[in-house]
Amino acid sequence: MSEDISPPSSYRELNQIKDLDSTIAKILPSINQQGGDITRNLKPSSSHLRRSSSFSKFLDDRRDSASASDINIPGGFRRQFIINKKLSKNQKPPKFLTNNLIEFLNIYSNFAGEEFDDSDTESFVGSSADSAIASVDEESLLLPDNTPKPPPSNIKTYFLVFKALVGSGILFLPKAFESGGLLFSIVTLNIFGILTYICYLLLIHAKNHFGLSSFGELGFKTYGNPLRILILISILISQIGFVSTYILFTTSNLTNLFKISQLHLVIGQFVLLIPLILIRKISKLGFISLLSSICIITGLVIIFVYSINDLAVDGMGPNIVQFNSSSWSMLVGIAVTSFEGIGLILPIESAMHNPSEFPKVLGISMILITGLFLAIGSLGYITYGDEIESIILLNLPYNQIPVQMILVLYSLAVFLTAPLQLFPAIKIFENIVFNSSMFFKNGKLYNSGKYSSRIKWLKNLFRVFILSSICTLAYLNFDRIDKFVSFNGCFACVPLVYIYPPLIHFKTTKNRLYKTLDLSLAGLGMVVMIYTTYQILFD
Numbered sequence: 001m002s003e004d005i006s007p008p009s010s011y012r013e014l015n016q017i018k019d020l021d022s023t024i025a026k027i028l029p030s031i032n033q034q035g036g037d038i039t040r041n042l043k044p045s046s047s048h049l050r051r052s053s054s055f056s057k058f059l060d061d062r063r064d065s066a067s068a069s070d071i072n073i074p075g076g077f078r079r080q081f082i083i084n085k086k087l088s089k090n091q092k093p094p095k096f097l098t099n100n101l102i103e104f105l106n107i108y109s110n111f112a113g114e115e116f117d118d119s120d121t122e123s124f125v126g127s128s129a130d131s132a133i134a135s136v137d138e139e140s141l142l143l144p145d146n147t148p149k150p151p152p153s154n155i156k157t158y159f160l161v162f163k164a165l166v167g168s169g170i171l172f173l174p175k176a177f178e179s180g181g182l183l184f185s186i187v188t189l190n191i192f193g194i195l196t197y198i199c200y201l202l203l204i205h206a207k208n209h210f211g212l213s214s215f216g217e218l219g220f221k222t223y224g225n226p227l228r229i230l231i232l233i234s235i236l237i238s239q240i241g242f243v244s245t246y247i248l249f250t251t252s253n254l255t256n257l258f259k260i261s262q263l264h265l266v267i268g269q270f271v272l273l274i275p276l277i278l279i280r281k282i283s284k285l286g287f288i289s290l291l292s293s294i295c296i297i298t299g300l301v302i303i304f305v306y307s308i309n310d311l312a313v314d315g316m317g318p319n320i321v322q323f324n325s326s327s328w329s330m331l332v333g334i335a336v337t338s339f340e341g342i343g344l345i346l347p348i349e350s351a352m353h354n355p356s357e358f359p360k361v362l363g364i365s366m367i368l369i370t371g372l373f374l375a376i377g378s379l380g381y382i383t384y385g386d387e388i389e390s391i392i393l394l395n396l397p398y399n400q401i402p403v404q405m406i407l408v409l410y411s412l413a414v415f416l417t418a419p420l421q422l423f424p425a426i427k428i429f430e431n432i433v434f435n436s437s438m439f440f441k442n443g444k445l446y447n448s449g450k451y452s453s454r455i456k457w458l459k460n461l462f463r464v465f466i467l468s469s470i471c472t473l474a475y476l477n478f479d480r481i482d483k484f485v486s487f488n489g490c491f492a493c494v495p496l497v498y499i500y501p502p503l504i505h506f507k508t509t510k511n512r513l514y515k516t517l518d519l520s521l522a523g524l525g526m527v528v529m530i531y532t533t534y535q536i537l538f539d
Contacts, residue, residue, distance in 0.1 A: 157358070160348050161365040163293060164341035166372065168249055168414045170300070172334050173373055174380025174392045175482055180331030181323035182381060186374060189335055193370035196339045199497050199521070201359055202505040203342065204349050209508040213350050215343070219500065222507040227500070232428055234496045235343065239425040240470055241488030246418045247474040248481045250411040252391055257398060257407050262478050269415060270471045276419040277426070277463050295413035299393065299406050303376065306396050306403070307383045317385025329535035332528060333486025333493075338373055340493040342501075343424065390482045422470075426463055433462065483536055490532040498525030 177185040207213060210221050215235075219227035251265045349358045380392045389395050393410065396403040434455070477484040502518040502525075509515060 157348060157352055157361045158365055160344070161341075161362060162369065164344040164348065165339060165365075165369050166296065167417075168246065168296075168410075169334065169338040169340075169485070170296075170373060170376055171249075171303075171391050171393060172482065172485055173338060173377035174384070174388050175390050176331045176334035176486075177377040177381035178386055178388050179324055179327040179334075179482070181321045181328065182378060183322040184324070184328060185331050185377060185381075188331060189374055189377065190370065192332075192335045192339055193366055193373075195521070196497055197363060197366045199501040200342065200345050200362060202518070203345065203501040204358065206501070206504045206508050207346055207349070208355075213346060215346060215500075218504050222504050227503070230495070231500055234492050234500075236425050236428050238340065238488060238492035238496060239421050240473070241484070241492060242421045243418045243425070243470050244474040244477070245481070245485050245488065246414045246421070247471060248478060248484065249391060250415045251474070251478060252481060253393060253407045253411040256394055257404065263475065266471050266475045270467060272415075273418060273467055274464055276416070277422055277467055278460055279419060295406070295409045299410045300372075300376065302402060302406050303392055303396070304379070307379050307392075311379070311383045316382055317387060319386040320382065326539075329490070329532040329539070330482060330486045332532045333489035333536065334482070335373075335489070336493045336497065337485055337489035339369075340489070340497055342496050422467070426466060429466060430459060430462065434459065487533065487536050490529055490536060494525055494529040494532075498522070499529070 180188060203215070203218070206218055206222075210218060212218050212221060216228045216231055219231045247266060247269055250269060251262055254260060254265055255262055345362075349355050352358055352361075376392075380388060380395075384392075384395050387395070393403075393407055396407075398404065398407075499522050502521040506515055506518040506522075509518075
């Protein structure tokens with residue numbers, strides 16, 4: 001016989017019930033006594049009434065690490081909601097931090113202030129612990145008895161930061177070193193690594209000061225809607241640029257490997273990407289993220305092996321210079337693109353069990369990542385000199401099977417990452433179009449495809465239109481891929497990393513020195529953005 005009472009709504013109530021069991025048993029009459037039957041659903045009995053053992057074990061396992069203060073952390077209510085929702089489906093609650101970037105994005109659903117949740121698939125309104133737990137049978141197993149303990153959160157944070165900052169952009173760095181010159185590139189990359197770290201900390205400080213957890217909200221809080229719009233525009237341009245770069249990257253690799261025309265490859269990618277961009281749950285892209293990470297690491301290992309071997313056999317490449325006065329601005333854009341990951345910095349910091357350790361974790365991560373960037377950029381340029389291709393993979397011998405395999409796998413991984421990069425851009429576009437007056441009726445907004453097949457197909461067609469525009473943009477820039485990547489970094493990524501964070505931090509302090517440094521950094525970012533963008537477009 002199971003206990004017929006409404007499940008408690010909090011851990012504290014569960015503890016109170018457990019502590020009061022003996023007291024209730026003494027007060028209520030025995031079920032065998034006169035009138036005792038009316039207490040059947042109230043009186044606990046260890047021989048007849050049992051609470052779900054797995055749920056009790058889950059509480060015991062979590063009690064040391066979970067506290068009311070966890071709800072205070074930005075996103076705490078959402079994390080509690082997700083735990084309750086998993087329990088309602090008789091599933092294992094997620095671990096915090098998460099195992100991979102996709103799981104992280106699926107749980108925190110936050111990219112620089114834009115939600116990944118899609119109104120066409122799921123609603124997060126009106127849920128509580130009571131309703132979530134009540135739908136589970138009292139005797140059902142909610143968790144296995146051998147639930148593993150999550151590893152230290154700092155370790156997971158290192159991997160999340162690495163995944164957020166290290167992508168396909170690293171393969172453009174050897175060509176960027178050729179554009180800037182060896183010595184100039186090494187010094188510049190170190191400077192950008194330091195400035196990036198400082199700007200990330202400024203944004204984190206502003207987040208904690210205002211108690212807000214997203215980039216867009218911080219912009220709105222400090223300078224109103226104009227800055228929020230500028231932030232969203234920069235995110236929009238940068239993400240479109242990243243996806244176009246991925247298509248260019250795949251086209252370049254496969255054109256040289258299989259001798260297929262550029263137009264056919266772009267059209268083929270467009271057709272294959274259509275079903276992927278219609279996916280509305282980011283969790284379904286988990287395998288894609290894992291494949292991308294494996295290919296990036298494998299590709300870097302192969303690049304190091306072949307570059308060192310070629311350097312040992314053939315010596316240094318031709319025409320290596322220390323500073324290239326004619327094209328140094330190209331280095332700036334690609335360097336910024338390589339370091340750009342600010343959309344994930346805020347949610348990663350919020351997800352940590354101890355956010356106060358994030359500056360140390362970020363600092364160590366930035367040192368390691370900057371060292372990796374310097375190694376791949378300088379080694380590639382020293383090995384191949386001015387004969388370095390826009391993507392260093394194209395300098396490797398095509399006739400060898402390991403190179404062919406990594407070209408295909410790397411291209412596939414980058415291609416499949418495009419839907420993930422498109423998520424925030426599509427969401428911004430959809431918010432603009434489908435929240436307009438066209439979809440208001442009788443004072444209510446009707447823009448969810450969950451209840452209207454017409455709205456859902458309109459959104460699907462809209463996504464296909466965005467994809468077709470991006471593929472067209474990529475095809476038109478095939479012959480100047482390095483300039484395209486650099487332009488995206490200078491025009492869109494520089495403001496996101498080096499202008500907006502110091503401007504936002506400016507509003508958090510009254511210290512004149514800090515205010516002067518904030519304005520100086522933002523001013524430097526503006527000068528770099530304007531000058532390098534002009535150089536790339538008109539030089």
